[in-house]
Amino acid sequence: xxxxxxxxxxxxxxxxxxxxxxxxxxxxxxxxxxxxxxxxxxxxxxxxxxxxxxxxxxxxxxxxxxxxxxxxxxxxxxxxxxxxxxxxxxxxxxxxxxxxxxxxxxxxxxxxxxxxxxxxxxxxxxxxxxxxxxxxxxxxxxxxxxxxxxxxxxxxxxxxxxxxxxxxxxxxxxxxxxxxxxxxxxxxxxxxxxxxxxxxxxxxxxxxxxxxxxxxxxxxxxxxxxxxxxxxxxxxx
Amino acid sequence: xxxxxxxxxxxxxxxxxxxxxxxxxxxxxxxxxxxxxxxxxxxxxxxxxxxxxxxxxxxxxxxxxxxxxxxxxxxxxxxxxxxxxxxxxxxxxxxxxxxxxxxxxxxxxxxxxxxxxxxxxxxxxxxxxxxxxxxxxxxxxxxxxxxxxxxxxxxxxxxxxxxxxxxxxxxxxxxxxxxxxxxxxxxxxxxxxxxxxxxxxxxxxxxxxxxxxxxxxxxxxxxxxxxxxxxxxxxxx
Numbered sequence: 001x002x003x004x005x006x007x008x009x010x011x012x013x014x015x016x017x018x019x020x021x022x023x024x025x026x027x028x029x030x031x032x033x034x035x036x037x038x039x040x041x042x043x044x045x046x047x048x049x050x051x052x053x054x055x056x057x058x059x060x061x062x063x064x065x066x067x068x069x070x071x072x073x074x075x076x077x078x079x080x081x082x083x084x085x086x087x088x089x090x091x092x093x094x095x096x097x098x099x100x101x102x103x104x105x106x107x108x109x110x111x112x113x114x115x116x117x118x119x120x121x122x123x124x125x126x127x128x129x130x131x132x133x134x135x136x137x138x139x140x141x142x143x144x145x146x147x148x149x150x151x152x153x154x155x156x157x158x159x160x161x162x163x164x165x166x167x168x169x170x171x172x173x174x175x176x177x178x179x180x181x182x183x184x185x186x187x188x189x190x191x192x193x194x195x196x197x198x199x200x201x202x203x204x205x206x207x208x209x210x211x212x213x214x215x216x217x218x219x220x221x222x223x224x225x226x227x228x229x230x231x232x233x234x235x236x237x
Numbered sequence: 238x239x240x241x242x243x244x245x246x247x248x249x250x251x252x253x254x255x256x257x258x259x260x261x262x263x264x265x266x267x268x269x270x271x272x273x274x275x276x277x278x279x280x281x282x283x284x285x286x287x288x289x290x291x292x293x294x295x296x297x298x299x300x301x302x303x304x305x306x307x308x309x310x311x312x313x314x315x316x317x318x319x320x321x322x323x324x325x326x327x328x329x330x331x332x333x334x335x336x337x338x339x340x341x342x343x344x345x346x347x348x349x350x351x352x353x354x355x356x357x358x359x360x361x362x363x364x365x366x367x368x369x370x371x372x373x374x375x376x377x378x379x380x381x382x383x384x385x386x387x388x389x390x391x392x393x394x395x396x397x398x399x400x401x402x403x404x405x406x407x408x409x410x411x412x413x414x415x416x417x418x419x420x421x422x423x424x425x426x427x428x429x430x431x432x433x434x435x436x437x438x439x440x441x442x443x444x445x446x447x448x449x450x451x452x453x454x455x456x457x458x459x460x461x462x463x464x465x466x467x468x469x470x471x472x473x474x
Contacts, residue, residue, distance in 0.1 A: 149386030178390035
């Protein structure tokens with residue numbers, strides 16, 4: 001499994017993805033699930049993926065190939081909506097290609113597509129295996145894909161549209177930590193991106209592994225704080 | 238959906254179940270999912286159920302009928318293991334009965350069976366739709382069924398085998414609260430039981446609805462505490 005979360009907030013985007021892929025418990029490996037495309041000063045596009053690894057790798061490859069070719073591609077269309085449409089079409093095409101020999105395999109994938117094209121605000125879409133998609137709005141400023149339930153309560157409790165980006169990054173890392181503790185199929189390292197609105201370039205990816213001291217400190221502080229909070233609650237019952 | 242949690246701790250049992258049943262979003266109703274059987278001074282048995290309501294109601298009815306009859310029943314066997322075996326067999330028989338006309342319906346149910354028979358310690362079992370079952374041990378002192386993921390992180394973080402029963406009840410209510418906030422298919426009222434080891438009688442069920450002042454206070458205190466904890470974290474990133 002996988003767990004990816006993306007937040008579209010007043011000040012920009014915060015993205016966080018784990019990197020564990022498994023087919024059964026014996027076949028565990030790490031693969032990057034967060035990809036960036038950019039034309040500096042003009043647009044930046046991020047993709048996070050969950051689901052069938054063959055499908056998601058094909059989507060990324062086809063996007064890269066189309067950019068090198070003469071076709072209409074995601075770096076030339078004029079809005080993130082059109083990018084979402086193109087990626088959705090690609091998902092449909094690849095799943096249809098692979099489903100020919102379907103032997104009970106799930107070829108589906110979910111994609112979080114985010115980014116900014118000059119002239120628009122940053123936008124965030126969830127693209128379904130069927131190729132259709134929804135967009136995050138102020139009332140629901142985040143999307144999750146993959147093993148998303150363990151890490152949802154903390155997001156629901158603290159994330160608002162105007163949460164500052166650095167606080168939102170901490171929150172998504174806590175959401176990740178809760179998932180890592182409760183579910184073996186989500187694993188380190190994590191890939192994170194913090195994109196400030198109107199930067200129009202890729203800020204680079206922060207990779208967090210088990211030795212990352214800030215992440216260790218955050219996990220310890222949160223675990224200790226939760227225990228203190230719990231133990232300090234008045235005894236209502 | 239449903240969410241039920243049961244904890245078997247050093248001092249006894251803590252059980253908590255929601256009461257929402259739905260088939261689609263239009264067909265929402267409340268049904269009790271926590272049932273007790275007892276012979277005071279000799280044994281007490283609790284059942285919590287998630288899954289197909291027809292199946293779980295049939296299981297409860299058949300257990301009640303068998304107790305009134307001359308058959309071997311759950312109030313006469315000499316261990317909780319044998320009770321689990323009988324309930325497992327019953328689950329298998331009812332699912333087999335109903336599956337005759339299967340039209341893509343899931344007849345499965347999961348059951349948390351707990352209680353104490355004189356001469357044994359309290360025990361807790363998770364009975365699967367296949368009728369087989371596992372037992373909670375000191376290392377893993379709790380089981381969940383139904384919509385369990387949202388409420389798992391808080392249990393993983395604070396519950397130990399020696400957590401006092403009143404703290405454990407608070408923790409399972411917080412776990413319920415996290416689930417209620419993040420998932421519409423789990424709903425109030427909640428049914429809870431706190432059983433002290435060797436009491437060998439049903440302590441009675443505490444029903445918690447949206448007007449229960451202690452539960453309101455607990456939810457507010459936890460939400461405020463979580464926000465304070467989050468906002469007070471050092472800025473690691």
